[in-house]
Amino acid sequence: MILEKDNAATCARMAKMRLTPQEEALYEEQMKELFAWVEQLARVDTSTVEETAAARAAYLRPDTPVTDEALSNALVGQFSAEQDHCVKVKKVL
Amino acid sequence: MIKTVFDIADAVRSGTLSAREAVLESLGKIKELNPQINAFVEVWPEEALKRAEEIDARRAKGEPLGPLAGVPVGIKDNILYKGHKATCCSKMLENYVAPYNSTVVEKLLAADAVIVGRTNMDEFAMGSSNQTSVYGPAHNPVDFDRVPGGSSGGSAAAVASGMVPAALGTDTGGSVRQPAAFCGIVGVKPGYGRISRYGVVAFSSGADQVGVLTGDVKSAARMLEVLCGRDTNDSTSLEEPVPAFSQQFTSDIQGLKVGMPKGFLDDLDEEIKEKILAAADKLKSMGAQLVDVDVPHAKYSAPCYYIITSAEASSNLARFDGIRYGYNDKNAKDLNEQYELDRAPFGLEVKKRIIIGSTALRAENYKACYLQAVKVRELIKRDFEEAFKKVDVILTPTSPTTAFTLGAHKDNPMAVYLADLYTCQGNIGGLAGISVPCGNDKQGLPVGLQFYGPILQEEKILNAAYHFEKAL
Numbered sequence: 003m004i005l006e007k008d009n010a011a012t013c014a015r016m017a018k019m020r021l022t023p024q025e026e027a028l029y030e031e032q033m034k035e036l037f038a039w040v041e042q043l044a045r046v047d048t049s050t051v052e053e054t055a056a057a058r059a060a061y062l063r064p065d066t067p068v069t070d071e072a073l074s075n076a077l078v079g080q081f082s083a084e085q086d087h088c089v090k091v092k093k094v095l
Numbered sequence: 096m097i098k099t100v101f102d103i104a105d106a107v108r109s110g111t112l113s114a115r116e117a118v119l120e121s122l123g124k125i126k127e128l129n130p131q132i133n134a135f136v137e138v139w140p141e142e143a144l145k146r147a148e149e150i151d152a153r154r155a156k157g158e159p160l161g162p163l164a165g166v167p168v169g170i171k172d173n174i175l176y177k178g179h180k181a182t183c184c185s186k187m188l189e190n191y192v193a194p195y196n197s198t199v200v201e202k203l204l205a206a207d208a209v210i211v212g213r214t215n216m217d218e219f220a221m222g223s224s225n226q227t228s229v230y231g232p233a234h235n236p237v238d239f240d241r242v243p244g245g246s247s248g249g250s251a252a253a254v255a256s257g258m259v260p261a262a263l264g265t266d267t268g269g270s271v272r273q274p275a276a277f278c279g280i281v282g283v284k285p286g287y288g289r290i291s292r293y294g295v296v297a298f299s300s301g302a303d304q305v306g307v308l309t310g311d312v313k314s315a316a317r318m319l320e321v322l323c324g325r326d327t328n329d330s331t332s333l334e335e336p337v338p339a340f341s342q343q344f345t346s347d348i349q350g351l352k353v354g355m356p357k358g359f360l361d362d363l364d365e366e367i368k369e370k371i372l373a374a375a376d377k378l379k380s381m382g383a384q385l386v387d388v389d390v391p392h393a394k395y396s397a398p399c400y401y402i403i404t405s406a407e408a409s410s411n412l413a414r415f416d417g418i419r420y421g422y423n424d425k426n427a428k429d430l431n432e433q434y435e436l437d438r439a440p441f442g443l444e445v446k447k448r449i450i451i452g453s454t455a456l457r458a459e460n461y462k463a464c465y466l467q468a469v470k471v472r473e474l475i476k477r478d479f480e481e482a483f484k485k486v487d488v489i490l491t492p493t494s495p496t497t498a499f500t501l502g503a504h505k506d507n508p509m510a511v512y513l514a515d516l517y518t519c520q521g522n523i524g525g526l527a528g529i530s531v532p533c534g535n536d537k538q539g540l541p542v543g544l545q546f547y548g549p550i551l552q553e554e555k556i557l558n559a560a561y562h563f564e565k566a567l
Contacts, residue, residue, distance in 0.1 A: 005454070013453035017409060018416065018434035019446055028443075029450055035509055036451065037464075040398045044463060048470035080194035081419075091418050094433055 005037050100166050100260045100314035101341070107165030110154060114147035114165030118209050121167035124258045125211070131239055134252035136172060136230045137180060138212035143167065146209050161207035162321055168203060169214040169253045169262035174305070175294040176200045176210060183296050184228035185218045186440035187421050197294020198326045199263060199305050206321045211259060215249025218442045219412065220265055220298045222246045223273060223511050224499070227444050232501055235278055237540060241498040244274030247308065251278040254308045261309045261318055267299050268400050269493075269518020271306030272530040276493035276543020279532045281560070282308045283315045286550030287525040288333040290319075291326030297411040299404035300331075302522040312531065312561040316340035319553060335551055343554045348562045349382035354486035357389045359517075363495055370542045371492050374533045374563065378490075381566055383559075386486050390478040393520050395471050400519035401512060402455045402468040409452030412445070447508075472523050479524045483549045488559045491517045493530040493543030517545060527553045531560045533567065 006012065010029035014021045021029070074087075083090035106112035122140050129135050150165055170176060173183045175193035177200075182188040196204070203210060215233040217225050225233040225248025233248040235241040236256035243252040247264025251274030254262050264271040266284035275282025284306040292303055307318040323337040355375065360368050379385055417423035417437025424436035441449070455464040482489060495514055504510045521528035526547045533544035544563070548556035 009454055010450055013450045013457070014446070017413070017438075017449050017453050018431070019438050019441065019449065020435040021446070025443070025446070029447060032447065032508060033450065033454065036401070036512075037454070039509065039512075040402055040464070040468075043395055043398055043402070043467050043471050046392065046395060046467070046471050046474065048467060048474065051470040051473045053466070053470075076195075089419070092423060094418065094427075094430060 005033060009033055098257065098260055099311050100163065100309055100317055103166045103260060104162060104164050104317070107150070107154070108160045112165070114150040114209065115144060117165045118143050118147040118167050118211065121211055121259050124256070128236070128256050128258060132234045132236055132252050132256055133215055133231055134233050134243075134249045134256065134258060135169060135212040136182075136184065136215050136228075136249065139179070140211070143209050143211045150207050150209070161205060162317060163203065163206035163208035166208045166261060167211045167259045168208045169212055169250055169259045170200065170210055171247050171250050171262070171264045172213045172216050173220055173265060173296040174199060174263055175296075176213070179213065181213070181296065182229070183219045184216045184230055185442065185445070186229050187415050187438075189229065189422070191420055193294075195294060198291035198328060199322050200294065202321050214247070214253055214262055217246035217248070217270075217444070219296070219408075219445050220246040220267055220270060221408070221444050221448050223269070223514055225249060225274070226501065227442050229442070234501070235498050237279060238498065241500050241540070242277065244277035244494075244498065246270040247306070248274050250308050251275055251280060251282065254278070254310060255280045261307060261314060264306050264308055265295060265298070266304050266306040266522065267302045267404055268515045268522050271308060272518050272521070272528055272543070272545060273494050273515070275308055275530040276532075276541065276545075277498040279535075279541030280308055280310055281312055281315050281529065281531055281564075282306060283319060283529045283557075284521060284527065285319055285323060285553050286527040287522070288331050288550070289323045289527070289553065291324070291329040291332045293326055293328035299407040300411065301407055302400070302404055304522070312529070312557060312564050313341055313344075315529070316557050316561075319557075333551065338554055340554055340557055344558055344561050347382060348378070348559060351378070351383040351488070351559060352386050352486040353378055353383045353559070354388035354482055354489035355385050356393065356482070356489060356491065357387060358394075359491050363492060366536045367492050367495065367497070367542055370534045370536075371490070371544060374544050375490060377566055378559075378563060381562060388482040388486055388489065390475070390482055392471060392474040392478050396475055396520040396523045397512060397516050399468045399472050399475065399523050400515065401451065402465060403472065403523075405448045405452035406455045406465050407452070409449045409456065412441075412449055415441075475520065476524050479526060479547070479549070487548070487555050489547040491545045491547065493517060493545040497536050497538070497540035497542060521547055525550050527556050529556045529560045531564050533563075
């Protein structure tokens with residue numbers, strides 16, 4: 003388990019969040035404590051667990067496409083503006 | 096005074112009580128107590144009364160009414176109710192109005208319940224004390240200086256104070272059961288997939304589950320009957336039919352096998368340990384058999400929970416970028432800055448969980464951290480599956496402590512995380528869990544007892560809890 007020195011700042015950037023210097027310092031400290039606690043998981047023998055166990059356990063529906071015009075219209079209709087059956091959002095820049 | 100879901104619904108259906116009277120009583124209690132308790136962040140009195148009057152008019156015409164007729168209900172602020180705000184108690188969504196009904200709201204309305212308002216919660220359901228809400232903390236009705244628990248603290252406080260006989264919450268790591276324990280009421284989380292998550296703002300999609308808070312077990316059973324069931328809008332919802340939970344209580348619990356997990360009471364507060372052991376003795380005196388079981392990996396539930404749910408949260412909350420909905424800042428100069436400014440309103444705990452999740456999912460950490468947590472979760476599930484081959488239900492405390500004071504643990508978040516030990520096992524294992532009161536500590540604070548049962552066998556935990564509640 004690798005916890006880099008600037009982990010909080012890096013992860014915040016990856017998550018498109020901006021931290022204050024105080025938040026960075028607070029999270030660096032709290033991350034150290036939390037991941038030291040989580041480290042106990044590394045000592046558990048999981049050799050009997052296949053990597054796909056979680057996927058097998060998921061309830062998956064058949065992969066068949068469904069067209070629902072009424073739902074599509076209802077979803078687009080939720081927004082205040084649309085064009086060509088596409089939702090129009092605020093101009094970002 | 097009529098208080099329970101069962102009492103109100105049956106009285107309204109039979110005509111001995113009008114829906115309007117039931118709702119007026121609820122609104123009166125809310126007006127009286129909510130300024131001190133802050134259980135509700137918004138109430139809709141005119142709409143609730145109008146709906147109650149419609150229900151009464153239908154009854155007067157001889158039309159059949161639903162199983163929750165006239166019952167005033169609160170819904171947690173992360174459950175969508177069309178045309179009403181759903182803010183997750185976050186500045187991020189402070190003006191967000193739900194464009195559609197969640198499935199659980201549709202079911203409440205179809206059952207003729209009356210939704211009176213949205214309840215307080217920890218921001219985006221991340222927390223165990225209802226202190227991170229943008230609307231201010233909720234207060235425990237038993238002691239106003241204490242937390243009601245979280246994240247569904249508002250719902251728990253609303254029921255415990257008598258404002259409503261039932262409220263919906265969501266439970267990702269104990270957020271229905273723990274506040275139920277702190278406030279001295281009943282809180283149920285059915286097995287994962289039993290209740291549709293469609294229209295419930297996602298925190299951790301593999302662990303989130305809608306739960307109910309009520310004053311008694313029978314009322315919780317009726318609520319579950321209404322809310323459980325397959326939903327094609329939620330592909331993780333289960334196909335299996337829903338039993339009539341409130342009709343399936345046995346006459347006694349002779350022969351019920353109650354699992355006592357090895358080591359579960361170690362390092363526990365002495366007063367709570369005493370109450371749990373007394374409860375076990377009580378069950379034994381009622382004819383139950385106490386059976387030792389071993390769930391050796393369950394002690395890893397809390398670290399597993401924090402890694403897996405934070406990873407899922409970092410993904411789920413990526414949608415809050417202010418473009419389609421949510422807080423949108425007008426001062427950005429480029430796209431990156433737009434995103435950063437739009438996501439600035441997240442509170443400290445939310446940001447932290449996103450960072451935890453992102454850390455666990457970083458390429459260099461993924462295998463050792465996230466993937467390992469998923470594998471350990473599988474081991475925990477297997478432990479419980481093995482245990483349930485020997486017993487019907489498993490008994491644990493709901494929480495290692497009673498309700499703490501507002502502001503406690505402010506500088507010690509790990510203390511709060513460790514408090515989820517007994518409840519998060521249920522979410523990690525996908526189990527059904529119920530918390531019922533089992534007495535008070537020396538300060539008069541409620542202690543919660545928890546029963547776990549396997550998924551798709553909620554009737555077992557309801558039955559055990561029902562008989563324990565009657566005997567207490």
